[in-house]
Amino acid sequence: DLYQTPDVSKPRYVRVNTLKLGVDSALIELGKQYVKDNLVPDLLKLPPKCDLHDHPLVVSGCVFMQGKASSMVAAALDPEPGWEVLDACAAPGNKTVHLAALMRGKGKVIACELNKERIKRLENTVRLSGAHNIEVLHGDFLSLDPKNPLYSKVCAILLDPSCSGSGTVAERLDHLLPSYATGQAVNIDERERLNKLASFQKKALAHALCFPQVERIVYSTCSIHQIENEDVVKSVLPLAASHGFQLATPFPQWYRRGLPVLEGSEHLLRTDPVEDKEGFFIALFIRKDRTTIQPL
Numbered sequence: 001d002l003y004q005t006p007d008v009s010k011p012r013y014v015r016v017n018t019l020k021l022g023v024d025s026a027l028i029e030l031g032k033q034y035v036k037d038n039l040v041p042d043l044l045k046l047p048p049k050c051d052l053h054d055h056p057l058v059v060s061g062c063v064f065m066q067g068k069a070s071s072m073v074a075a076a077l078d079p080e081p082g083w084e085v086l087d088a089c090a091a092p093g094n095k096t097v098h099l100a101a102l103m104r105g106k107g108k109v110i111a112c113e114l115n116k117e118r119i120k121r122l123e124n125t126v127r128l129s130g131a132h133n134i135e136v137l138h139g140d141f142l143s144l145d146p147k148n149p150l151y152s153k154v155c156a157i158l159l160d161p162s163c164s165g166s167g168t169v170a171e172r173l174d175h176l177l178p179s180y181a182t183g184q185a186v187n188i189d190e191r192e193r194l195n196k197l198a199s200f201q202k203k204a205l206a207h208a209l210c211f212p213q214v215e216r217i218v219y220s221t222c223s224i225h226q227i228e229n230e231d232v233v234k235s236v237l238p239l240a241a242s243h244g245f246q247l248a249t250p251f252p253q254w255y256r257r258g259l260p261v262l263e264g265s266e267h268l269l270r271t272d273p274v275e276d277k278e279g280f281f282i283a284l285f286i287r288k289d290r291t292t293i294q295p296l
């Protein structure tokens with residue numbers, strides 16, 4: 001599974017599940033070698049080669065094994081307690097339960113997932129997190145009708161669609177080739193796979209832009225390829241503008257931004273598979289003219 005490849009040589013991060021445990025309590029239980037991350041709240045950095053898979057705090061769902069880049073996605077969306085948020089492609093649910101924690105268990109997270117097998121993993125993650133405000137929805141995000149009253153209160157969407165996963169395996173590939181990020185270095189089969197993924201990603205992002213009450217959308221991949229990242233964002237810019245959305249800057253203090261292949265690339269965020277240990281991409285769209293549903 002590309003999404004959960006363990007590699008103990010990397011510095012590990014754990015995200016404290018604040019639905020179950022406070023960050024300071026976690027620090028006391030885990031010990032002094034852990035430090036708070038300077039960017040993502042509730043994220044703790046631990047020394048390389050430290051493996052927590054069997055730790056009681058992990059087994060009990062008080063902390064989740066989640067990388068920094070992956071944890072930046074829900075934090076970039078920054079949902080408020082009381083909001084209704086749609087996680088469009090949710091399994092195994094790491095970002096779903098992060099959303100619930102950021103919302104302090106208030107409001108609702110609708111977690112949509114197409115794949116029946118992965119629904120089970122999603123449900124396990126939700127159970128482990130202790131969140132009571134997550135509704136798991138087995139279905140195709142592209143088939144959800146944005147005008148259906150069921151989604152009329154959705155004010156934020158997290159879209160983390162299927163992707164090549166190249167950002168998590170790129171260390172094993174030749175990431176130093178400049179053509180790699182742009183996709184020129186991949187073979188024909190891989191190129192075809194990337195084209196198919198990109199086609200779905202574009203459709204899914206365009207679909208997210210059509211939900212009438214949504215005021216924030218975060219789009220993310222664990223891919224380093226321009227075709228799944230900047231090109232997807234570029235393809236929806238006219239539609240986004242027609243619905244009143246603009247690109248916003250997640251984590252403005254982060255230095256690594258999008259490839260300069262579209263206007264506004266400085267708003268986009270990239271992490272590097274080698275230097276940052278995982279290659280992720282994050283884009284944030286914001287629409288200002290919506291009346292935010294007041295937090296509970």
Ligand code: SAM
Pocket residue numbers: 003088089090091092093094095096112113114115118139140141142160161162163
């Ligand atoms: N956000 C998840 C997390 O952090 O744990 C990882 C999501 S994974 C990158 C993408 C997921 O989207 C897969 O589980 C896949 O089955 C699901 N998916 C693919 N196409 C979908 C669709 N049309 N509607 C809903 N889910 C879909």
